[in-house]
Amino acid sequence: MKADVEPRPVADSAAAMAPGEVLLALDNVSLSFGGVRALRDVSFDIRKSEIRAIIGPNGAGKTSMLNVINGFYHPQEGVITFKGKRRSDMRPYLAASQGIARTFQNVALFKGMSTLDNIMAGRSLKMRRGFVWQLFRHGPAMLEEVRHRRRAEDIIDFLQIAHIRKIPVGQLPYGLQKRVELGRALAMEPELLLLDEPMAGMNLEEKEDMSRFILEVNREYGTTIALIEHDMGVVMDISDRVVVLDYGRKIADGSPEAIKTDQTVIDAYLGVAH
Amino acid sequence: MDLLYQIFVNPFAQMAAAPDLLVQTLWEGLVSGVLYALIALGFVLIFKASGVFNFAQGIMVVFAALTLVGLHQKGVPAFVALFLTILVMLALAYAVERLVLKPLVNQPDIILFMATFGLTYFLIGLGQLMFGGEPKVMIANELYLPKGSFDIKMLGGFVALQKIDIAAAVIASIMVATLAIFFQRTRIGRALRAVADSHKAALSVGISLEQIWVVVWFTAGIVALATGIMWGARSQVEFSLQIIALKALPVLILGGFTSIPGAIVGGIIIGVGEKLGEFYWGPLIGSGIESWLAYVIALVFLLFRPQGLFGDRIIERI
Numbered sequence: 001m002k003a004d005v006e007p008r009p010v011a012d013s014a015a016a017m018a019p020g021e022v023l024l025a026l027d028n029v030s031l032s033f034g035g036v037r038a039l040r041d042v043s044f045d046i047r048k049s050e051i052r053a054i055i056g057p058n059g060a061g062k063t064s065m066l067n068v069i070n071g072f073y074h075p076q077e078g079v080i081t082f083k084g085k086r087r088s089d090m091r092p093y094l095a096a097s098q099g100i101a102r103t104f105q106n107v108a109l110f111k112g113m114s115t116l117d118n119i120m121a122g123r124s125l126k127m128r129r130g131f132v133w134q135l136f137r138h139g140p141a142m143l144e145e146v147r148h149r150r151r152a153e154d155i156i157d158f159l160q161i162a163h164i165r166k167i168p169v170g171q172l173p174y175g176l177q178k179r180v181e182l183g184r185a186l187a188m189e190p191e192l193l194l195l196d197e198p199m200a201g202m203n204l205e206e207k208e209d210m211s212r213f214i215l216e217v218n219r220e221y222g223t224t225i226a227l228i229e230h231d232m233g234v235v236m237d238i239s240d241r242v243v244v245l246d247y248g249r250k251i252a253d254g255s256p257e258a259i260k261t262d263q264t265v266i267d268a269y270l271g272v273a274h
Numbered sequence: 275m276d277l278l279y280q281i282f283v284n285p286f287a288q289m290a291a292a293p294d295l296l297v298q299t300l301w302e303g304l305v306s307g308v309l310y311a312l313i314a315l316g317f318v319l320i321f322k323a324s325g326v327f328n329f330a331q332g333i334m335v336v337f338a339a340l341t342l343v344g345l346h347q348k349g350v351p352a353f354v355a356l357f358l359t360i361l362v363m364l365a366l367a368y369a370v371e372r373l374v375l376k377p378l379v380n381q382p383d384i385i386l387f388m389a390t391f392g393l394t395y396f397l398i399g400l401g402q403l404m405f406g407g408e409p410k411v412m413i414a415n416e417l418y419l420p421k422g423s424f425d426i427k428m429l430g431g432f433v434a435l436q437k438i439d440i441a442a443a444v445i446a447s448i449m450v451a452t453l454a455i456f457f458q459r460t461r462i463g464r465a466l467r468a469v470a471d472s473h474k475a476a477l478s479v480g481i482s483l484e485q486i487w488v489v490v491w492f493t494a495g496i497v498a499l500a501t502g503i504m505w506g507a508r509s510q511v512e513f514s515l516q517i518i519a520l521k522a523l524p525v526l527i528l529g530g531f532t533s534i535p536g537a538i539v540g541g542i543i544i545g546v547g548e549k550l551g552e553f554y555w556g557p558l559i560g561s562g563i564e565s566w567l568a569y570v571i572a573l574v575f576l577l578f579r580p581q582g583l584f585g586d587r588i589i590e591r592i
Binding site: 070072091092093096097101102104108109110111112113117120121122123124125127145184185187188 | 459460461464465467468470471472474475476477478479480481482483532
């Protein structure tokens with residue numbers, strides 16, 4: 001184990017290795033709730049077409065980070081740049097319309113609706129026919145519905161969930177719910193896909209399936225993916241670059257190999273003897 | 275023994291003896307049931323999309339009808355007044371979204387519920403200020419609503435079907451069918467259901483809560499207007515009409531708070547049950563049971579099927 005690797009050099013070498021331009025950059029972002037400082041002066045970037053993992057112990061600020069990126073939280077300080085544009089006052093539905101999709105740590109599906117309807121809901125932004133047409137379900141609105149239905153079916157096939165198309169998702173086991181949630185995010189055809197613990201609570205087989213889906217989405221469609229995950233094996237296998245948070249601070253940033261051997265990271269996870 | 279006879283045998287003997295009266299009673303029950311269903315529909319729409327029980331639905335019925343009649347009294351032609359009233363309901367939907375819902379977003383449901391109380395008193399005040407508090411006659415003729423009745427000879431007697439009631443039933447059925455399809459099969463309908471299920475997930479797929487709320491409140495406003503016209507045409511447009519909204523409660527309990535077909539079936543069961551109860555069993559305890567029978571039916575239902583006839587089954591993973 002190489003205990004002498006410092007966080008800073010790791011970041012530099014990683015930057016040199018990863019190809020692609022910067023899709024999203026956070027500069028000196030700080031977020032606090034009253035006295036709780038969830039993020040302190042965090043800077044990192046996500047490059048086009050990479051799989052970027054965000055790891056860290058519980059309460060490190062990982063989910064806060066995703067919430068800042070897709071506009072659920074508004075940081076008090078710092079600058080966020082997405083596709084070269086500085087963002088101000090982001091709202092979740094605006095983030096969605098700019099191409100950011102996400103899944104949630106504790107699955108947030110439309111429980112009363114079927115798998116198919118959940119995935120179709122993901123296409124809301126792509127469907128634009130007016131209220132009146134829809135009311136009569138006729139003409140252009142009907143054509144549009146059919147066209148989007150086909151895309152939804154493609155996603156269902158891809159995720160191998162055809163057998164549960166018509167079942168209300170509230171009745172599905174957890175692993176399948178996570179898959180449906182991924183499907184809904186994919187239906188948005190996002191440029192940046194944020195996955196909050198996509199494999200939490202899954203067994204080995206389900207984890208392998210999910211890893212495969214994530215890799216395929218990344219390779220086939222070139223979708224940029226940022227994911228939070230606790231399973232280090234998975235993180236090291238599928239991600240291109242890893243950023244490590246602890247107590248709201250960034251403590252390391254670099255390739256999986258470098259992170260694995262980073263002393264600060266090891267200390268953060270295992271604790272340091274005093 | 276005599277009491278049991280009065281309860282379990284005599285009413286049915288009466289029904290068999292005068293089937294024309296039975297048909298008449300059933301018809302009247304059906305019609306008031308359809309109108310209850312319309313009111314319940316207004317509640318269901320808003321409850322589905324925002325999880326809020328809108329106490330103001332009753333006053334919205336009165337307010338819409340009052341605006342229509344009031345505008346006509348001020349010399350606006352009937353159909354122009356109808357159009358203007360629709361615009362007023364749209365403006366109301368926007369105002370509610372801006373001034374009531376948006377500032378209270380993420381608050382517990384009970385806070386939103388209380389806010390609809392506030393809205394109720396605001397609308398009572400506004401309605402009286404603009405159009406006065408005295409009862410008004412619905413402009414049924416000007417809107418070409420039919421009047422009179424069909425008298426049908428059947429079962430050895432006459433059954434009178436009021437044309438306005440038939441019109442009410444037809445209009446209600448069309449509205450219900452349209453809304454059901456709209457909810458089930460279109461993007462906005464899906465978005466409405468999505469918002470009802472999870473706010474944050476809806477936001478994450480790019481559904482704008484503001485837009486959805488305006489759509490639902492406007493739709494509820496239109497339903498209120500239709501209800502107001504029909505009830506107004508059968509009696510009068512007055513503020514006391516808002517208490518019929520309370521009749522929607524047993525209908526909702528029966529049908530399930532989230533189901534459009536449930537609102538219809540529930541409305542009809544309550545309407546028919548009320549009329550039959552009043553006519554055949556009412557005399558036993560000196561009449562007047564129409565006003566509370568609905569709640570009793572609803573209570574009995576709660577014992578056996580708390581989610582209502584068509585309500586979403588409550589699935590809880592433990």
